[in-house]
Amino acid sequence: MLRGLSLGLLSAGLWVTGILSLLADAARGIWHWVRDQHLDTRMWTGIGIAAAGVVVFLISSALEPVGRAEGRRRREPCSHTPIRTAA
Numbered sequence: 001m002l003r004g005l006s007l008g009l010l011s012a013g014l015w016v017t018g019i020l021s022l023l024a025d026a027a028r029g030i031w032h033w034v035r036d037q038h039l040d041t042r043m044w045t046g047i048g049i050a051a052a053g054v055v056v057f058l059i060s061s062a063l064e065p066v067g068r069a070e071g072r073r074r075r076e077p078c079s080h081t082p083i084r085t086a087a
Contacts, residue, residue: 014020037043066074 011020014023039047
């Protein structure tokens with residue numbers, strides 16, 4: 001219930017300051033741009049790159065962060081793995 005009240009207050013504040021109409025104009029402009037675009041190879045490449053970025057972001061946000069101690073432990077050479085030198 002409190003979140004609903006906060007969204008209502010946010011909407012009212014945006015309307016009073018005039019930012020709501022600015023956001024509506026921006027949304028209309030983006031919609032007209034999307035509607036009038038002709039998707040060529042360059043556009044599809046950009047869409048693919050953006051989609052890959054979203055996928056990598058979602059995967060990285062699902063991974064557990066590595067702390068300093070864990071990072072140091074991972075960088076230390078394993079005692080059971082022999083170190084090979086170039087001959």
